Amino acid sequence: xxRFIKKYVxxxxxxxxxxxxxxxxxxxxxxxxxxxxxxxxxxxxxxxxFSRTRKGYQYILMLNDAFSKxxxxxxxxxxxSVETLEVLRDVLSLFGYPKRIVSDxxxxxxxxxxxxxxxxxxxxxxxxxxxxxxANGQVERCNRTxxxxxxTRSLDPNMWTECLPDVIWGINNTVSESTGFHPYELIFxxxxxxxxxxxxxxxxxxxxxxxxxxxxxxxxxxxxxKRQYDKRHKPEKKFSKGDLVLWKQSATGGEAKCVNNxxxxxxxxxxxxxRVLDNGRYEIRSIKGMRGYKKxxxxxxxxxxxxxxxxxxxxxxxxxxxxxxxxxLIDLLES
Numbered sequence: 001x002x003r004f005i006k007k008y009v010x011x012x013x014x015x016x017x018x019x020x021x022x023x024x025x026x027x028x029x030x031x032x033x034x035x036x037x038x039x040x041x042x043x044x045x046x047x048x049x050f051s052r053t054r055k056g057y058q059y060i061l062m063l064n065d066a067f068s069k070x071x072x073x074x075x076x077x078x079x080x081s082v083e084t085l086e087v088l089r090d091v092l093s094l095f096g097y098p099k100r101i102v103s104d105x106x107x108x109x110x111x112x113x114x115x116x117x118x119x120x121x122x123x124x125x126x127x128x129x130x131x132x133x134x135a136n137g138q139v140e141r142c143n144r145t146x147x148x149x150x151x152t153r154s155l156d157p158n159m160w161t162e163c164l165p166d167v168i169w170g171i172n173n174t175v176s177e178s179t180g181f182h183p184y185e186l187i188f189x190x191x192x193x194x195x196x197x198x199x200x201x202x203x204x205x206x207x208x209x210x211x212x213x214x215x216x217x218x219x220x221x222x223x224x225x226k227r228q229y230d231k232r233h234k235p236e237k238k239f240s241k242g243d244l245v246l247w248k249q250s251a252t253g254g255e256a257k258c259v260n261n262x263x264x265x266x267x268x269x270x271x272x273x274x275r276v277l278d279n280g281r282y283e284i285r286s287i288k289g290m291r292g293y294k295k296x297x298x299x300x301x302x303x304x305x306x307x308x309x310x311x312x313x314x315x316x317x318x319x320x321x322x323x324x325x326x327x328x329l330i331d332l333l334e335s
Contacts, residue, residue: 025233029196030224038187040064043103043138046060053159055077058078060146066102066213074087079108081114094262104128105126105127109125119171142171149167150163179218181210185210236300237303237306240276243307244263244270251256269287280303
């Protein structure tokens with residue numbers, strides 16, 4: 001009987017779709033392998049929209065070097081892949097082509113021409129799971145820093161492009177907590193000159209030694225961050241190929257954020273696991289004919305999924321003797 005009740009309660013469809021997850025969140029931090037040299041791995045993202053300038057700029061394309069934390073930012077008029085590649089080619093012609101680019105799944109980075117660009121230049125393109133900002137945490141932190149700086153510098157919202165170069169210069173010549181060095185001095189062989197009447201400070205430490213120290217600090221920091229993150233989270237759920245799962249709709253953004261949809265189901269699905277990927281990611285596909293079916297295939301993090309259990313068969317051979325106590329049963333029903 002106890003097994004039947006447990007199976008029946010855990011298979012309640014309305015609970016599965018509408019009940020939230022409480023307590024310690026699940027999930028683990030999966031840091032990417034740390035490079036040893038500048039411009040080996042580059043994180044990219046679009047920031048905006050901002051107020052349209054007189055030249056029509058509304059967005060900023062951000063490129064952040066994973067090793068030195070050196071930031072490159074260029075204003076753009078759109079977030080389409082054509083303009084994104086124009087800016088990217090211009091920047092990489094100065095700094096060289098990276099081995100890896102990390103981005104979210106915006107259309108600019110998932111288009112055919114962007115894929116062809118990375119293949120042509122032998123760049124490994126890492127696409128983050130859907131609605132998983134921590135997967136590209138480095139560029140997200142840069143976005144916050146840049147926005148804070150622009151707010152304090154730009155008095156006229158339409159003049160933000162005028163402040164952008166000075167803000168970027170300041171960020172690149174500020175000591176990074178992760179490395180202990182200025183991003184500028186890890187890219188080049190010296191510190192940048194901050195004011196016209198001030199010479200760059202003289203530093204006898206070779207840049208190769210600085211990079212070695214920075215590399216060790218990055219690895220140590222990654223270990224500490226993972227330990228702290230995992231301590232605040234439960235172990236992430238594990239699924240296998242072919243499993244049926246529900247996907248948390250708040251992870252999809254969009255209409256789930258509307259005020260009128262506060263009573264919408266929190267989860268959608270079921271979906272089928274098509275592939276088990278590394279770093280707690282799964283490729284899921286919607287199932288035709290199931291509740292609220294919309295054609296969809298995507299890669300999502302484990303912490304946005306929960307197991308799908310179909311309604312139980314009412315003929316169950318469980319015995320009444322398996323019921324332990326009233327409190328145990330209440331705890332089961334309220335879980």
